[in-house]
Amino acid sequence: MVTTAVTDTTAAAKAGLRKVELPAKGSKNAANAKGSKNVAPATSVAPRIDIDWLSRYLLGTWSEARLESRRVAGRPELQRIEGQTRAEHRTTVFGQLHVLVGEGAVNKAFPKHLGGEDDHGGNIAGFEELVTADPSLQIKSGVQWGLFGAAVLHLGTAYHHETFLPAIMSLEVPGAFAMTETGHGSDVAAIGTTATYDAATEEFVLNTPFRGAWKDYLGNAAVDGTAAVVFAQLITAGVNHGVHAFYVPIRSVDGTFLDGVGGEDDGLKGGLNGIDNGRLHFDHVRVPRLNLLNRYGDVAADGTYTSSITSPGRRFFTMLGTLVQGRVSLDGASTAAAKIALIIAITYGSQRRQFTAGSDTDEEVLLDYQKHQSRLFPLLATTYAASFAHEVLLTKFDSVFSGAHDTDVDRQDLETLAAALKPLSTWHGLDTLQEAREACGGAGFLAENRLTSLRADLDVYATFEGDNHVLLQLVAKRLLTDYSRKFAKADVGVLARYAVEQAADRAVNGAGLRRLAQNVSDRGSVARSVGQLRSARSQRALLTDRVETMVAEIAGNLRPAAAGSKKPGAKKKAADLFNQNQNAMIDAAQAHGELLQWEAFTDALAKIDDPGTKTVLTWVRDLFGLGLIQKHAAWYLINGRLSPSRAKAVEAYIQRLTLRLRPHALDLVDAFGYGPEHVRAPIASGAEAARQTEARDYYRDLRASGDAPVDEKAQKK
Amino acid sequence: MVTTAVTDTTAAAKAGLRKVELPAKGSKNAANAKGSKNVAPATSVAPRIDIDWLSRYLLGTWSEARLESRRVAGRPELQRIEGQTRAEHRTTVFGQLHVLVGEGAVNKAFPKHLGGEDDHGGNIAGFEELVTADPSLQIKSGVQWGLFGAAVLHLGTAYHHETFLPAIMSLEVPGAFAMTETGHGSDVAAIGTTATYDAATEEFVLNTPFRGAWKDYLGNAAVDGTAAVVFAQLITAGVNHGVHAFYVPIRSVDGTFLDGVGGEDDGLKGGLNGIDNGRLHFDHVRVPRLNLLNRYGDVAADGTYTSSITSPGRRFFTMLGTLVQGRVSLDGASTAAAKIALIIAITYGSQRRQFTAGSDTDEEVLLDYQKHQSRLFPLLATTYAASFAHEVLLTKFDSVFSGAHDTDVDRQDLETLAAALKPLSTWHGLDTLQEAREACGGAGFLAENRLTSLRADLDVYATFEGDNHVLLQLVAKRLLTDYSRKFAKADVGVLARYAVEQAADRAVNGAGLRRLAQNVSDRGSVARSVGQLRSARSQRALLTDRVETMVAEIAGNLRPAAAGSKKPGAKKKAADLFNQNQNAMIDAAQAHGELLQWEAFTDALAKIDDPGTKTVLTWVRDLFGLGLIQKHAAWYLINGRLSPSRAKAVEAYIQRLTLRLRPHALDLVDAFGYGPEHVRAPIASGAEAARQTEARDYYRDLRASGDAPVDEKAQKK
Numbered sequence A, B: 001m002v003t004t005a006v007t008d009t010t011a012a013a014k015a016g017l018r019k020v021e022l023p024a025k026g027s028k029n030a031a032n033a034k035g036s037k038n039v040a041p042a043t044s045v046a047p048r049i050d051i052d053w054l055s056r057y058l059l060g061t062w063s064e065a066r067l068e069s070r071r072v073a074g075r076p077e078l079q080r081i082e083g084q085t086r087a088e089h090r091t092t093v094f095g096q097l098h099v100l101v102g103e104g105a106v107n108k109a110f111p112k113h114l115g116g117e118d119d120h121g122g123n124i125a126g127f128e129e130l131v132t133a134d135p136s137l138q139i140k141s142g143v144q145w146g147l148f149g150a151a152v153l154h155l156g157t158a159y160h161h162e163t164f165l166p167a168i169m170s171l172e173v174p175g176a177f178a179m180t181e182t183g184h185g186s187d188v189a190a191i192g193t194t195a196t197y198d199a200a201t202e203e204f205v206l207n208t209p210f211r212g213a214w215k216d217y218l219g220n221a222a223v224d225g226t227a228a229v230v231f232a233q234l235i236t237a238g239v240n241h242g243v244h245a246f247y248v249p250i251r252s253v254d255g256t257f258l259d260g261v262g263g264e265d266d267g268l269k270g271g272l273n274g275i276d277n278g279r280l281h282f283d284h285v286r287v288p289r290l291n292l293l294n295r296y297g298d299v300a301a302d303g304t305y306t307s308s309i310t311s312p313g314r315r316f317f318t319m320l321g322t323l324v325q326g327r328v329s330l331d332g333a334s335t336a337a338a339k340i341a342l343i344i345a346i347t348y349g350s351q352r353r354q355f356t357a358g359s360d361t362d363e364e365v366l367l368d369y370q371k372h373q374s375r376l377f378p379l380l381a382t383t384y385a386a387s388f389a390h391e392v393l394l395t396k397f398d399s400v401f402s403g404a405h406d407t408d409v410d411r412q413d414l415e416t417l418a419a420a421l422k423p424l425s426t427w428h429g430l431d432t433l434q435e436a437r438e439a440c441g442g443a444g445f446l447a448e449n450r451l452t453s454l455r456a457d458l459d460v461y462a463t464f465e466g467d468n469h470v471l472l473q474l475v476a477k478r479l480l481t482d483y484s485r486k487f488a489k490a491d492v493g494v495l496a497r498y499a500v501e502q503a504a505d506r507a508v509n510g511a512g513l514r515r516l517a518q519n520v521s522d523r524g525s526v527a528r529s530v531g532q533l534r535s536a537r538s539q540r541a542l543l544t545d546r547v548e549t550m551v552a553e554i555a556g557n558l559r560p561a562a563a564g565s566k567k568p569g570a571k572k573k574a575a576d577l578f579n580q581n582q583n584a585m586i587d588a589a590q591a592h593g594e595l596l597q598w599e600a601f602t603d604a605l606a607k608i609d610d611p612g613t614k615t616v617l618t619w620v621r622d623l624f625g626l627g628l629i630q631k632h633a634a635w636y637l638i639n640g641r642l643s644p645s646r647a648k649a650v651e652a653y654i655q656r657l658t659l660r661l662r663p664h665a666l667d668l669v670d671a672f673g674y675g676p677e678h679v680r681a682p683i684a685s686g687a688e689a690a691r692q693t694e695a696r697d698y699y700r701d702l703r704a705s706g707d708a709p710v711d712e713k714a715q716k717k
Helices: A002-019 A027-033 A051-059 A063-073 A086-103 A120-132 A135-155 A158-169 A312-321 A325-351 A370-401 A408-439 A441-445 A451-462 A468-489 A492-503 A511-519 A526-534 A536-563 A570-580 A582-606 A611-631 A633-638 A644-670 A687-705 A712-716 B002-019 B027-033 B051-059 B063-073 B086-103 B120-132 B135-155 B158-169 B312-321 B325-351 B370-401 B408-439 B441-445 B451-462 B468-489 B492-503 B511-519 B526-534 B536-563 B570-580 B582-606 B611-631 B633-638 B644-670 B687-705 B712-716
Strands: A175-178 A194-198 A203-207 A215-218 A227-236 A239-249 A261-265 A278-282 A285-288 B175-178 B194-198 B203-207 B215-218 B227-236 B239-249 B261-265 B278-282 B285-288
Touching: A051 A063, A051 A611, A051 A644, A063 A120, A086 A135, A120 A135, A120 A325, A120 A370, A135 A158, A135 A175, A135 A227, A135 A239, A135 A325, A135 A451, A175 A215, A175 A278, A203 A227, A203 A239, A215 A227, A227 A278, A239 A285, A239 A312, A239 B712, A312 A408, A312 B712, A325 A370, A325 A408, A325 A451, A325 A644, A325 A687, A370 A408, A370 A582, A370 A611, A370 A644, A370 B582, A408 A441, A408 A451, A408 A468, A408 A582, A408 B451, A441 A451, A441 B451, A451 B408, A451 B441, A451 B451, A468 A536, A468 A582, A526 A536, A526 A611, A526 A644, A536 A570, A536 A582, A536 A611, A536 A633, A570 A582, A582 A611, A582 B370, A611 A633, A611 A644, A633 A644, A633 B633, A633 B644, A644 B633, A712 B239, A712 B312, B051 B063, B051 B611, B051 B644, B063 B120, B086 B135, B120 B135, B120 B325, B120 B370, B135 B158, B135 B175, B135 B227, B135 B239, B135 B325, B135 B451, B175 B215, B175 B278, B203 B227, B203 B239, B215 B227, B227 B278, B239 B285, B239 B312, B312 B408, B325 B370, B325 B408, B325 B451, B325 B644, B325 B687, B370 B408, B370 B582, B370 B611, B370 B644, B408 B441, B408 B451, B408 B468, B408 B582, B441 B451, B468 B536, B468 B582, B526 B536, B526 B611, B526 B644, B536 B570, B536 B582, B536 B611, B536 B633, B570 B582, B582 B611, B611 B633, B611 B644, B633 B644
Parallel strands: A175 A227, A194 A227, B175 B227, B194 B227
Antiparallel strands: A194 A203, A203 A285, A215 A278, A227 A239, A261 A278, B194 B203, B203 B285, B215 B278, B227 B239, B261 B278
């Protein structure tokens, strides 16, 4: 599949190459490119995107669920009302959750026998589209059904499903997912809340021993929640079996806390103020033994602990792993928000004019400025990459959660994939919203144009459901584990060869790159260099080589830690060594995530038949791939993977690609498939174009009338 | 002065070098470093910052005005109340403006004979500190006294000063600065509003001919303003003399628009909602001839236009140049906000613990993690650089506006300096606030901890008072002008030599670098490479060379445009060529701005006597300088200015500097001199440290009691 993709891609790119060397500037081209499939340009043979086809393609496997959710998100009563107070916004969003229940939009992931559809992929696809209505709506539904409900579903067993799920699904019982504590966010294993089993009454006693162990930042906790899934250290018969989840009622229906439960409001936040985040604490609160969500660990009436998973560490990660869908959906939602941002900025940039650069009367369209293209198109390319990568992640998620491919290895792969992609896409979402905001100037700062509001809401996506830096470290650890496994199986010969390679001149290191380096001399022509770099094979080789080399280097750096692991003080030394490589690990994980995005994009190209669409999308992929190489050019140069002239050629070719994509920019955002009911930004509505036309008409008529004042400057000539 | 600085610096760095090769980790060191001047560590000979001295030094020339404004900003009734509605916030801020009047805090820049102090530097220094109370307060005062009032002061003459300024100073007349239009932000020269002189009535008729010519985004326009300084095309006797400013009453005291004036509210914004931004339009509104602010251009009763500046272009830029103080103050305010952000993140990072990396019981302090240091310390270094650079800018501003050095060249230098620094510092402010927010995790997202709120408010600083990209292009044009002037005076020999140099191997190009390249072989030891790079001379050479080379390259690229300037179609061709170099121009301007910041930092080091302070600040400067070189490493490598091994050495040395600065991090933010009344973030109050202590005490007592549950994991061993 991959090989086919590369071949097709290259062929298409070559075929399209000569056709498109047209001046990509000017609003006329843009206007032609926009929705002009019925009006074939008489002379141009430039490739055209089949927008309808590409739009369907981007919807992916769960296109129906996605379209259905977009229809729901298009309902005005589900959409963000800017300027509401926190209290109003909370009330609105809670009401909207009931609307979602009425729409039957929330049950997809639940079991069929309880009225659900056992459709995990479709559920996430639909859920993440809600971000276009209001991120608070997306996240509050996520709290109720994706965290609170999903914890009961995945960590509980039949009793819990029958007893608790129906009221959760119907929103009769709104609930909090009480995992994070004020003192422990990323390090869940270290939470302070305890659940001590009392065999005399067959109850667990939940307790918060100090202020840092208060549950914190919990959606539904400040106001709406009447129950919570509480994570606590399970202690029975004097042994702490680690973190387990318990179903705990917290409020009566009149909204007052039950005995022993207390809490407070987290107050105003930087965004997502439609959600009532708050804190909870427990003073020896008793729940029945059966309220332990006991899928992975159980306590018998006499206090005996049993678990299907012997290793406490593996048990912990298995339990937490069931909650990966939060990360999956943030990956999708951030990418959706980036799409909205680009629709707004590219539409406005295609209409807005400023400065008469090359004419006496006509002002230039913003998107014809080099800088405007350079600030937006690479983000557009990354958004396509993130979108295709998300489809891969969602497919993997569905195959695990549907049970189709649900081995330990599958689950680990899924978690690594989610941990690699979620940081990249959440940061990309923020970067895109910010660049779009600035590219729209003062108009971008108005709340009605949505960019600032979406950015404020999505800000926290970078640190919740797994802090991005912590997730990237998980990825790095997995890469290092895979690396050491590879060498654990290898004979001494391999290791020796590896050592030699490490010592050898870096310029010819890396299998994929060696041939490349030999084929094209550093002093060769820029054209030939570019020809090579344009190929998918070269891009893959460069991106892969970087990940592999970085991982090998880190593994080498960490070797002393592994060697001395039994000696006294070894733990501290190992930790120090690890810490000295923390930046490198995060960089390597990020490089790995970028490679995954690139691979997903390249795989996606293979399934495109329409030559025009394939050609343009290949340029977009090349802009993404070469953009990554440019971003990391210092690494490639330092490590001898790129010669200076080659690195310069990358820069120049990126500029050519950018110009080439100019006439397709509006098509590329049209293909995201969002309607005005999702975009909802006045500056992207055509109002700007109307203003521009009115102003130009006014000046044209004034000139024609003969009443126009003479310019002082002209007068002096 | 500069030479002295370099020598001292290098000596100090050498002197300090061995002393400080201590393990920089651990909270104990941090605790010692913090406020421990009276408790000299028995064994350590590490340098210490004299915090009090550095704090005074950072206050700069206008320290009194700055301290006085900080005292005012520390008053609770002037501080932002998070969660207010837009209407409440507007009312609060308008009330706060009256408090400022009562404090006598707003008149510094106005003439002495009207009750002012003619103190331009002190005025800006004080004004920008208000950002710590509420950015809306800062900007709304800026609108009233820094734009509306300053336009009357600088564009008007004695009549306007006597007639209008007293009521502006007292806030009796709140006013708008009506320059920007919906259709024209950056391109002020192209605004559509006209002011046509009617000699019959000796009035100007202000008119808005189309929707795009509505004045937009004006503070004070939606609600409070009763007058405005309106910028319009001045037309008299059939000639358009370009943009001039007019004093125009817009509302009666009861708040209704005067005849012919209309407008609307800009509505909710991404931030700064304490300011009533709005739109204005004029339907043949008449104002007396004397309402033309006539310092640079006047119309006689008979309609004759006169101006002291013959060139309409130069007249326009002179008028706009009087408004440079907005940019100056944004530079300072953004830097102040970055300081607040770093105080919060570094204080919290010094107290917050997460994960037991090297110990069984003690969790690590966040700031001991490599990544945490690497994400915050370079921002700290840049904040110092921006702070020192701002002092240079403010000094230049004061010397021009006080009249001490007020030639055309001085004004141009001031404008270029402001245009170079404002983009860098406003983006840096946003980057710092965001990184600090993420570094504080969920706590950083709570509004009470201020990071999200400040970021939302400061967002628009990047595009108002001159869009950052537009300003950087102005800088680039100035650099190109200077460059061409240099060669205009040069004989043919110089140009020929230049051409040869351009063609020669880039590896040895650049006067400063050539010697460096010869002294240290690429294959030489890393230690020797680092030794060279650490010197101020090398950093300056690398940073200067980059700017000069980039400018020379662009000038070379643009030469065909200059050559064919008389031919038909030349304007379009020149514009295209210019556009093809737009990215390069912006990059060059940014490099120039960075160099200015570096020079300001280096100059500032020369005035530090205390050896400990000098040593530590030199490390901070080195982190800034080498950080710039690392950021642009690809350029240095591609252009042969750094060998791969040298570039690697830069990376490694930055890591060493980062570790070395760890024990000084709290001192470095303490020296910013802000008190709890300015910081106001609960997470930076010591609450986190108290929680950590309580948790650790709890576990210690539990272990001592013998009642602690056994860990399942430990049990199995």
